[in-house]
Amino acid sequence: MSKEDIKKSNQIGNRIVNFYISTGFYFHVFEKYKQDNKIYYRLSDKGRYIFELDEYQRNMNICKCILEHEILYKIFMDCLANNSISKNNIVDIMLQYDLNLNSMVTIKRRAQCISSWMHWIFNLIKDDNTKQVKLF
Numbered sequence: 001m002s003k004e005d006i007k008k009s010n011q012i013g014n015r016i017v018n019f020y021i022s023t024g025f026y027f028h029v030f031e032k033y034k035q036d037n038k039i040y041y042r043l044s045d046k047g048r049y050i051f052e053l054d055e056y057q058r059n060m061n062i063c064k065c066i067l068e069h070e071i072l073y074k075i076f077m078d079c080l081a082n083n084s085i086s087k088n089n090i091v092d093i094m095l096q097y098d099l100n101l102n103s104m105v106t107i108k109r110r111a112q113c114i115s116s117w118m119h120w121i122f123n124l125i126k127d128d129n130t131k132q133v134k135l136f
Helices: 003-010 014-026 045-051 055-067 070-082 087-094 104-127
Strands: 030-035 038-043
Touching (some): 003 014, 003 038, 014 030, 038 045, 045 055, 055 104, 070 087
Antiparallel strands (some): 030 038
């Protein structure tokens, strides 16, 4: 899909599309390719593998994509240690890394997203931790 296709099909703006695409690259589930002098995005081999799994296995693999990044793992462990998800703690941890984010507003916006990811992960863990997980 092109950026324009993604915007139209999901009814979202440029900033959100750019964030989703960047996140997909960061987690290595998207790849970019050029066709007819136009840039498109598609699932990588890793992305295709993950999205062909059943919902539970897919969610566990997405968790792995998130937690295999040092900063996100550190935030996850901080949440575990403090038994809470604090946006202030997330921002403090983010500030320890060179994230190439140009403003505190952007950092706080990313912290909100990371907070949502942490809530999602903890809800998955809470819901069912008895299933066998098949990781890529």
